[in-house]
Amino acid sequence: MTNLQEDSSTDQVERKPARFVPGQPDMWVFVLFESLLFTGYFSVYLIGRIQNRDLYLQSQADLDLRFGIFNTIALLLSSWAIARCVQASREGMYRDALRDAFLTIGFGVAFLVSKVFEWHNEIRLGNTFTSNEFFQHFFFLTSIHLLHLLIGFIVMGVAVYQLWSPARRSQRLVETCATYWHTVDFLWVLIFALLYVVR
Amino acid sequence: MTATFNKRLAIVWLVLSAMTMAYVWLDRSADDDGVLKASTVVTVSAIVIALVKVRIIFREFMEVRHAPVWLRRLTDGWVVLMAACLLGSYFIGSALAG
Amino acid sequence: MSTPTGSLTSRLLWNFRHNPKRELWFAWWVMVVFYQLYGVLFFFVTRVQPPASPAWDTPMVVQWFNDRHNGLLAGFGVVFLISGLCAPMNALLAYSMRRMSVSRVFGYSYLIMYSLSAIPGMLVMAIAMTVGAMRPDRDPELIHWLFDFAFLSFSGTMGVFMIGSLVWLVAILIDKNRVFPKWFGYLGLCNALTEVVVAPAWIFQRGVFAWNGAIAWWINMVVFVTYTVCFIVLLRKMIEREDFGTGPLPDLPPKAERSQPDSVGAMQ
Numbered sequence: 001m002t003n004l005q006e007d008s009s010t011d012q013v014e015r016k017p018a019r020f021v022p023g024q025p026d027m028w029v030f031v032l033f034e035s036l037l038f039t040g041y042f043s044v045y046l047i048g049r050i051q052n053r054d055l056y057l058q059s060q061a062d063l064d065l066r067f068g069i070f071n072t073i074a075l076l077l078s079s080w081a082i083a084r085c086v087q088a089s090r091e092g093m094y095r096d097a098l099r100d101a102f103l104t105i106g107f108g109v110a111f112l113v114s115k116v117f118e119w120h121n122e123i124r125l126g127n128t129f130t131s132n133e134f135f136q137h138f139f140f141l142t143s144i145h146l147l148h149l150l151i152g153f154i155v156m157g158v159a160v161y162q163l164w165s166p167a168r169r170s171q172r173l174v175e176t177c178a179t180y181w182h183t184v185d186f187l188w189v190l191i192f193a194l195l196y197v198v199r
Numbered sequence: 200m201t202a203t204f205n206k207r208l209a210i211v212w213l214v215l216s217a218m219t220m221a222y223v224w225l226d227r228s229a230d231d232d233g234v235l236k237a238s239t240v241v242t243v244s245a246i247v248i249a250l251v252k253v254r255i256i257f258r259e260f261m262e263v264r265h266a267p268v269w270l271r272r273l274t275d276g277w278v279v280l281m282a283a284c285l286l287g288s289y290f291i292g293s294a295l296a297g
Numbered sequence: 298m299s300t301p302t303g304s305l306t307s308r309l310l311w312n313f314r315h316n317p318k319r320e321l322w323f324a325w326w327v328m329v330v331f332y333q334l335y336g337v338l339f340f341f342v343t344r345v346q347p348p349a350s351p352a353w354d355t356p357m358v359v360q361w362f363n364d365r366h367n368g369l370l371a372g373f374g375v376v377f378l379i380s381g382l383c384a385p386m387n388a389l390l391a392y393s394m395r396r397m398s399v400s401r402v403f404g405y406s407y408l409i410m411y412s413l414s415a416i417p418g419m420l421v422m423a424i425a426m427t428v429g430a431m432r433p434d435r436d437p438e439l440i441h442w443l444f445d446f447a448f449l450s451f452s453g454t455m456g457v458f459m460i461g462s463l464v465w466l467v468a469i470l471i472d473k474n475r476v477f478p479k480w481f482g483y484l485g486l487c488n489a490l491t492e493v494v495v496a497p498a499w500i501f502q503r504g505v506f507a508w509n510g511a512i513a514w515w516i517n518m519v520v521f522v523t524y525t526v527c528f529i530v531l532l533r534k535m536i537e538r539e540d541f542g543t544g545p546l547p548d549l550p551p552k553a554e555r556s557q558p559d560s561v562g563a564m565q
Contacts, residue, residue, distance in 0.1 A: 022262040030483035043288035044511045050292035057235040080212040083260045186256045193249035199238045
């Protein structure tokens with residue numbers, strides 16, 4: 001799936017404490033562009049919020065902070081796991097790396113399940129995508145983030161596939177997958193602060 | 200080498216989780232007996248804490264610490280850019296709303 | 298046989314008759330011209346973009362049509378004439394996928410999808426708008442209906458473009474011939490996602506998710522324009538690098554060596 005010739009030289013560089021770009025620089029283009037895009041969505045939300053403070057405050061009261069906290073901790077755990085995975089794979093400890101990769105996916109699934117549960121709760125309270133402006137933003141931001149998480153599962157699939165067999169194990173590709181996953185994490189960190197805590 | 204890295208990552212996770220828990224306190228302090236009240240202090244704090252977390256994730260989890268200087272500067276610049284957009288939207292929006 | 302030096306006309310004439318990449322360059326230029334025309338026609342002549350609001354009442358919509366009467370008829374008249382320009386454009390993109398190491402299924406799927414997508418994505422709006430503008434004394438309710446039909450068709454049918462983007466980006470990411478840089482594949486993912494974001498336009502008549510909303514239109518436009526500019530530049534690079542082989546596409550030599558234009562000799 002990737003150019004193995006470039007990878008063997010990168011592996012040698014990584015064993016020394018030299019400077020390296022984690023993963024493909026291409027993925028960093030995506031990370032930065034996507035962050036800017038989300039920042040655009042967040043800015044629209046904040047401006048909308050200020051123009052309609054009471055409506056937003058009232059609707060926000062229907063959110064349960066515990067879900068937000070649980071979700072943030074779950075994704076932080078998943079980021080921790082994939083960071084460990086990258087380290088382990090760099091040291092050649094592939095069994096540990098695979099275990100960490102599966103942990104990452106596991107915490108991601110925990111996030112997914114909790115998110116669906118939370119949506120179910122909100123809908124039962126009568127809050128849907130079309131209820132009011134706040135919930136438009138809530139469901140939009142959480143849905144598009146969840147879509148990124150689902151793509152993250154495919155990306156983690158690529159990482160697991162790489163780590164599985166000695167014939168592959170491209171460190172660069174594993175790092176690229178990790179970079180994507182961390183993006184899903186830090187986007188949620190911002191979404192959580194903006195939807196649940198900002199007043 | 201792995202042991203040191205593992206310890207560092209564990210500490211990073213602890214710090215990030217502690218900052219997350221700080222939100223619980225922030226959230227409680229913002230409310231008046233269960234009634235939510237608008238507050239610039241809470242909003243700005245929430246955004247700033249989130250961006251500090253993002254920078255920590257960049258530096259430690261995403262290994263920008265070991266990256267060439269251009270990537271370090273770029274990611275720092277990005278955090279500043281996001282801060283400017285978010286805080287800017289909030290304050291300019293407030294000024295316009297009157 | 299190498300390219301001649303000499304006056305611009307003689308060089309152009311030589312390229313037109315002998316350059317092996319002439320069809321590719323023709324398609325590329327058609328694409329550039331098409332997008333320029335599209336921009337001018339939709340934004341300045343017909344002025345249907347930026348889009349009007351779905352929240353308007355009927356008298357406002359009728360007024361909007363009256364203000365644009367001549368622009369709509371003239372502008373879309375030209376759109377009907379030039380819509381065929383889409384063909385070489387889509388063909389060039391499908392060609393890029395044929396040059397990749399991936400299955401031809403990708404190129405063919407893309408071609409079919411994008412050929413069909415021009416109908417709801419451009420032509421239906423053109424037809425509905427010209428019908429609306431043609432008889433200004435028509436029943437206002439009918440004019441409002443045509444207004445909704447046009448804009449919903451234009452904005453709401455992004456699904457086809459999204460699938461097309463996905464086909465292209467998957468091809469780019471698994472391609473071993475390095476036809477496009479991987480970052481462009483990832484940018485395609487951003488583009489495809491923004492096309493999902495337009496879907497709520499079917500539900501909302503006002504707010505940020507309406508067909509003219511800050512999120513469903515304005516932010517989307519920024520991403521789309523960025524993506525389009527990138528692929529126009531990258532397709533140009535692809536044509537310059539093209540060696541008509543089946544292996545990895547060679548990189549361009551550094552600028553100093555590139556003073557000579559493509560020569561037929563290099564192809565053999």
